Amino acid sequence: MAEVPAIEAEALVKTFGATVALNGLDLCVPQGAILGLLGPNGAGKTTAVRVLATLLRPDAGRARVLGADVVAQAADVRRSIGLTGQYAALDNSLTGRANLVMVGRLSRLSRAEAWTRAGELLDRFGLADAAGRAVKTYSGGMRRRLDLAASLIGRPEVLFLDEPTTGLDPRSRAIMWDIIRDLATGGTTLLLTTQYLEEADRLASRIAVIDGGVVIAEGSPDQLKAKVGDDRLTLTLAPGADAALAMATLSAHATGPVTVGAGGLQVTAAVPARDGITTDVVRALDSAGMDVTDIAVRRPSLDDVFLALTGREGAGDQAETPHGGKAA
Amino acid sequence: MTSTTIAPPATLDRPRGPQRRQRESRWRRLSWAVSDSLVLTWRSVARIAREPETLMDVTVQPLMFVLLFTYVFGGAIGLPGGGSYHEYLIGGMFGMGIAGSAPGTAVALVADMKEGIIDRFRSLPMSRAAVLLGRTTADLLTQVIGALVIAMAGLAVGWRIHTGPADALAAFGLALLFGYAFTWAGVCLGMVLRSVEAAQQLGFILFLPLMFISNAFVPTQGMPAWLRVAADWNPFSAVAAACRRLFGNPDPSALVQAWPMQHPELAVLLWSGVALVVFVPLAVRMYANKNR
Numbered sequence: 059m060a061e062v063p064a065i066e067a068e069a070l071v072k073t074f075g076a077t078v079a080l081n082g083l084d085l086c087v088p089q090g091a092i093l094g095l096l097g098p099n100g101a102g103k104t105t106a107v108r109v110l111a112t113l114l115r116p117d118a119g120r121a122r123v124l125g126a127d128v129v130a131q132a133a134d135v136r137r138s139i140g141l142t143g144q145y146a147a148l149d150n151s152l153t154g155r156a157n158l159v160m161v162g163r164l165s166r167l168s169r170a171e172a173w174t175r176a177g178e179l180l181d182r183f184g185l186a187d188a189a190g191r192a193v194k195t196y197s198g199g200m201r202r203r204l205d206l207a208a209s210l211i212g213r214p215e216v217l218f219l220d221e222p223t224t225g226l227d228p229r230s231r232a233i234m235w236d237i238i239r240d241l242a243t244g245g246t247t248l249l250l251t252t253q254y255l256e257e258a259d260r261l262a263s264r265i266a267v268i269d270g271g272v273v274i275a276e277g278s279p280d281q282l283k284a285k286v287g288d289d290r291l292t293l294t295l296a297p298g299a300d301a302a303l304a305m306a307t308l309s310a311h312a313t314g315p316v317t318v319g320a321g322g323l324q325v326t327a328a329v330p331a332r333d334g335i336t337t338d339v340v341r342a343l344d345s346a347g348m349d350v351t352d353i354a355v356r357r358p359s360l361d362d363v364f365l366a367l368t369g370r371e372g373a374g375d376q377a378e379t380p381h382g383g384k385a386a
Numbered sequence: 387m388t389s390t391t392i393a394p395p396a397t398l399d400r401p402r403g404p405q406r407r408q409r410e411s412r413w414r415r416l417s418w419a420v421s422d423s424l425v426l427t428w429r430s431v432a433r434i435a436r437e438p439e440t441l442m443d444v445t446v447q448p449l450m451f452v453l454l455f456t457y458v459f460g461g462a463i464g465l466p467g468g469g470s471y472h473e474y475l476i477g478g479m480f481g482m483g484i485a486g487s488a489p490g491t492a493v494a495l496v497a498d499m500k501e502g503i504i505d506r507f508r509s510l511p512m513s514r515a516a517v518l519l520g521r522t523t524a525d526l527l528t529q530v531i532g533a534l535v536i537a538m539a540g541l542a543v544g545w546r547i548h549t550g551p552a553d554a555l556a557a558f559g560l561a562l563l564f565g566y567a568f569t570w571a572g573v574c575l576g577m578v579l580r581s582v583e584a585a586q587q588l589g590f591i592l593f594l595p596l597m598f599i600s601n602a603f604v605p606t607q608g609m610p611a612w613l614r615v616a617a618d619w620n621p622f623s624a625v626a627a628a629c630r631r632l633f634g635n636p637d638p639s640a641l642v643q644a645w646p647m648q649h650p651e652l653a654v655l656l657w658s659g660v661a662l663v664v665f666v667p668l669a670v671r672m673y674a675n676k677n678r
């Protein structure tokens with residue numbers, strides 16, 4: 059018999075008043091896999107996680123975690139999952155250690171086990187020195203790590219991470235990434251939501267792109283990137299320059315459509331991510347006699363994914379890239 | 387050959403085995419519910435230990451009321467049937483000071499929802515009821531502290547118990563029972579409100595008239611007839627009258643013909659029972675359906 063998938067969702071629907079958060083969401087995550095659920099704000103990522111973690115009842119459709127239905131067998135589901143939400147779900151007045159011991163006890167660990175495991179996790183997540191301090195004195199990164207530790211204390215087989223690095227500084231983000239990769243090698247099934255293509259690319263074995271409460275594309279990061287193209291090259295033209303000529307020149311090197319923005323002064327296209335691509339484009343522009351004031355190459359953003367998948371801009375509000383800069 | 391094996395009928399998939407397990411698991415569930423409630427009680431107590439200022443509503447506030455009413459208003463309030471106002475007041479304070487933590491219950495629950503920790507609890511394999519049981523148990527402990535503070539303050543301003551220890555304990559017991567039952571009203575309030583500020587304000591707005599339209603601070607004899615009916619049937623009046631009777635303190639409401647004033651102990655039991663029967667299932671239901 060085939061192994062039961064860690065997470066299955068079939069045609070999940072959830073509405074809040076007039077807002078349709080999930081509109082027939084399908085997912086299937088095999089045991090031990092890491093699925094990155096990628097989408098802009100309001101795509102339904104958090105709702106999907108909350109339904110799968112038994113916090114929300116779906117209006118229609120069904121979902122199972124390790125074969126247990128999230129509505130009918132919610133108690134069984136809760137025994138096998140861990141959840142780290144977007145906002146650290148901790149008691150701010152208690153110490154870090156007290157929080158972990160409390161969640162450990164509530165996760166059915168004995169007192170001794172809860173204490174031992176809390177100590178282990180505090181050490182592992184670099185929180186041992188702060189263990190005796192109230193959580194309200196923690197930095198955002200520490201809080202997030204403690205929250206993740208709290209989700210892990212009961213040794214869940216399936217872990218949901220809802221935007222685990224949103225709002226973190228680059229250093230804390232890098233620490234979180236290391237921790238998440240460690241978990242994955244330990245065999246935990248992970249579903250992580252993110253607004254960052256780069257994050258999904260780095261962590262996930264499969265990516266599902268979600269928009270308007272449905273999955274619009276699914277595949278390995280490489281398959282997805284093949285659709286999106288690798289890097290983005292943007293030319294800023296001198297005023298009065300011939301945009302059509304620039305487009306034609308760039309299209310010879312592009313792997314996708316060439317677009318024009320900023321009043322005809324910016325030309326953008328997907329280009330292969332290889333050394334020397336910039337030099338090649340500059341040479342081609344030179345021989346065409348084009349005057350360019352700036353040339354920039356960057357990794358594709360979530361907007362590029364949406365543009366490639368749907369032919370339209372994705373999020374209304376522009377997500378920050380993991381580098382801290384503005385995408386597009 | 388797998389194709390020739392006959393699958394057992396679906397009904398045989400659930401023989402006695404799982405059912406027995408379920409019965410066992412009911413006991414286990416109960417013991418887990420107790421254990422989970424104790425963990426969450428410990429959580430709330432640990433919070434108080436770290437932030438003792440959260441106890442103000444059962445310590446400083448009743449203390450202030452005792453002092454204000456004995457020394458500022460007390461001299462101007464005459465008791466039908468006579469007796470010391472200082473002794474009269476303390477029975478009223480037991481009702482008010484103990485049940486006065488109910489708005490705090492609402493505030494604490496709203497804060498938990500805001501902090502997201504309730505989401506954490508809801509995703510754990512823990513007892514559903516434990517969140518509310520743990521909260522109300524911890525509040526009962528703070529109410530015991532409140533009762534002790536009021537008793538000490540009372541002794542300091544001249545209040546005395548004129549009956550035996552059994553009666554005195556019965557008075558404490560009734561006041562705490564009502565306080566605990568009333569806490570569940572606070573839980574319901576916490577379930578409907580979205581902000582801590584709203585819980586604080588609404589708690590105060592609802593609580594204040596309930597406190598004052600009673601015999602807690604002044605005998606109801608001086609109120610207009612229509613208000614007097616409300617005051618005599620107010621559960622807080624029954625708590626105050628029961629405490630006064632059991633402590634052997636002056637009890638002008640003994641002269642009032644309304645049923646609860648003639649049978650205050652029974653009335654407290656009834657009111658507490660009604661509060662528990664109404665608010666506990668309501669609170670549990672509201673919690674189960676919260677944000678789903």
